[in-house]
Amino acid sequence: xxxxxxxxxxxxxxxxxxxxxxxxxxxxxxxxxxxxxxxxxxxxxxxxxxxxxxxxxxxxxxxxxxxxxxxxxxxxxxxxxxxxxxxxxxxxxxxxxxxxxxxxxxxxxxxxxxxxxxxxxxxxxxxxxxxxxxxxxxxxxxxxxxxxxxxxxxxxxxxxxxxx
Ligand code: C5P
Ligand code: MG
Numbered sequence: 001x002x003x004x005x006x007x008x009x010x011x012x013x014x015x016x017x018x019x020x021x022x023x024x025x026x027x028x029x030x031x032x033x034x035x036x037x038x039x040x041x042x043x044x045x046x047x048x049x050x051x052x053x054x055x056x057x058x059x060x061x062x063x064x065x066x067x068x069x070x071x072x073x074x075x076x077x078x079x080x081x082x083x084x085x086x087x088x089x090x091x092x093x094x095x096x097x098x099x100x101x102x103x104x105x106x107x108x109x110x111x112x113x114x115x116x117x118x119x120x121x122x123x124x125x126x127x128x129x130x131x132x133x134x135x136x137x138x139x140x141x142x143x144x145x146x147x148x149x150x151x152x153x154x155x156x157x158x159x160x161x162x163x164x
Pocket of ligand 1: 102103104105106107108109110134135136137138
C-alpha cells in the first residue's frame, strides 16, 4: 500500500492596530497586525494544523494551549517546527504544502518569496514544494471589511524511505 497522508488547516485572527503582521515567520510592514496569544501568525498556524491533521495528532491548541504563559507573544514558527519534528518521528516526509492567506490588505505578493523561503526552511523541504497564495475577500464579510485575516493550508505526507 502506498502510505500517503493528507492534512488540512485553517485559522483566523482578528485585526488589531499596533500589532505585528507576521505571515510564515516574516514580518510584513503594516500599521495593523493580527491579534492573538502568540505572534498570531495565521499562516504558520494553518500549516501547523495541516501537519498535525495529517498525523491525526489533534490541533495546535492541544500541543500549545493559548492559556500557557510560555507561548504568550511567542514565535509561531516554533509550533510549526514542532509539528515537522512529529512528522519525522512518525516516519513521514513532507511532499508539498499549498496555502492561501486571505487578507483584504496590504498587498502581499511582494513578500511571497520571503514567506515561501521561511516556510521551506522550517519544513525542511525544497522551495518548489511550498506554495503560498493570497486572496482578498472582495470587501465582503469580516475579512473583506478588514476585521480579520484567514489562512488555509493543505499538506501531503509520504512514508520516508527506510534508512540503510
Ligand atoms: O482577491 P483577488 O482575486 O482580487 O486577488 C488578486 C491577486 O492579488 C491575488 O492573486 C494575489 O496575487 C494578490 N493579492 C495580494 N495581497 C492580498 C490579496 C491579493 O497580493 N492581500
Ligand atoms: Mg492562530
